[in-house]
Amino acid sequence: IEVTYIMSIMSAAEARKTVVSKRIAKSAILKLNMDEPWETIQAQLLVKIDHALSPSQIRYDQYDIKFYITRVLPKPGLSLSCKTDYDLMILKARKLKDCTVNITVVQLASDDDKENDREAELVEVAKPKKKAVRTRRDPATLPGNVNKNRFIQELRDEYKCKKPDSACPGTYCFDSPDGNHIVLSHAHIDCWASAMLKDDDSATLLKPPNHKLFDPTNSISPVIQRRQALLAAQNPTAVAPAPPVINFNGAFDFLRPLIPHAPAEHVNPTPSIQFSVTLLPSTRLAGPDMTLEIFCTTYGLSPKIIEKFTANDYLHARFLRFILITELTDMGFTRGEIAALRDAVETWSILIS
Numbered sequence: 236i237e238v239t240y241i242m243s244i245m246s247a248a249e250a251r252k253t254v255v256s257k258r259i260a261k262s263a264i265l266k267l268n269m270d271e272p273w274e275t276i277q278a279q280l281l282v283k284i285d286h287a288l289s290p291s292q293i294r295y296d297q298y299d300i301k302f303y304i305t306r307v308l309p310k311p312g313l314s315l316s317c318k319t320d321y322d323l324m325i326l327k328a329r330k331l332k333d334c335t336v337n338i339t340v341v342q343l344a345s346d347d348d349k350e351n352d353r354e355a356e357l358v359e360v361a362k363p364k365k366k367a368v369r370t371r372r373d374p375a376t377l378p379g380n381v382n383k384n385r386f387i388q389e390l391r392d393e394y395k396c397k398k399p400d401s402a403c404p405g406t407y408c409f410d411s412p413d414g415n416h417i418v419l420s421h422a423h424i425d426c427w428a429s430a431m432l433k434d435d436d437s438a439t440l441l442k443p444p445n446h447k448l449f450d451p452t453n454s455i456s457p458v459i460q461r462r463q464a465l466l467a468a469q470n471p472t473a474v475a476p477a478p479p480v481i482n483f484n485g486a487f488d489f490l491r492p493l494i495p496h497a498p499a500e501h502v503n504p505t506p507s508i509q510f511s512v513t514l515l516p517s518t519r520l521a522g523p524d525m526t527l528e529i530f531c532t533t534y535g536l537s538p539k540i541i542e543k544f545t546a547n548d549y550l551h552a553r554f555l556r557f558i559l560i561t562e563l564t565d566m567g568f569t570r571g572e573i574a575a576l577r578d579a580v581e582t583w584s585i586l587i588s
Contacts, residue, residue, distance in 0.1 A: 240265040247342040261287040273318040386428035519584040534579035
């Protein structure tokens with residue numbers, strides 16, 4: 236019966252490489268009968284090693300030789316250094332239908348190689364270690380931020396408000412299934428995009444996250460609440476019911492002599508003070524639209540005014556017609572800045588004839 240030996244032969248230089256994947260072994264195939272003596276297999280293995288590595292001297296004890304058999308004896312296998320090892324290998328091979336044995340050969344390091352390795356280690360230790368230079372990546376290039384910015388752009392494209400400016404001051408709005416028209420600020424869109432990063436269907440392009448910002452009961456800011464209160468005060472919709480009047484016929488004439496005559500009081504007419512609660516009075520129309528930066532430059536307003544408008548997401552002059560005077564105070568405008576702004580708006584706007 237013939238046995239096929241598949242050999243993997245590795246030099247000492249390759250075996251010294253620390254990264255296993257970078258080691259390169261040479262292969263060879265040897266076929267011999269099972270009844271060949273140990274000396275024959277030993278000599279044939281040395282011939283294959285000599286062809287593969289071409290060493291200056293070749294002795295069997297200069298190599299670590301092992302054998303393993305697929306599905307019978309797993310890697311790394313057993314040593315093949317003497318006749319006893321050889322007899323065991325043949326015994327296991329006889330049980331196979333396909334008599335194939337794998338043999339690994341690793342050249343052992345010589346004394347000269349070991350000395351060279353020690354010298355190389357000393358040189359490596361003596362080398363000054365270079366300091367690792369850590370480069371800070373641009374946050375915008377991080378994968379999470381790239382996806383978030385993409386989601387923000389998709390949300391802005393999807394939810395541009397289609398209502399006219401006179402009906403809604405928002406640039407981006409979301410119409411909820413229950414009929415609420417929610418103005419999407421930067422905080423809304425940032426929260427929505429962050430929730431979409433989780434990728435767990437809690438928030439999608441068509442489904443906002445379960446967050447208090449998207450709760451209609453909490454979505455009205457204090458500034459808008461105050462505006463609604465002032466508008467409600469200007470346009471009362473409910474009138475308190477008058478108390479019931481009970482008439483007693485003849486009672487007034489009966490009690491007239493007992494009622495003292497009060498001296499007539501001189502009533503001064505109350506002067507009518509017309510003060511608009513909005514920055515743009517109702518008697519005037521908005522002027523030409525432009526960015527608020529150009530508006531402030533055109534009418535000589537200070538840079539602090541445009542900074543406060545920008546911080547509160549007011550970008551265009553047409554938005555001025557929605558601003559209340561009280562809102563300017565909430566945004567941190569001083570009295571002088573409010574006066575300068577009202578003067579500029581009066582110059583910019585058009586009087587209704």
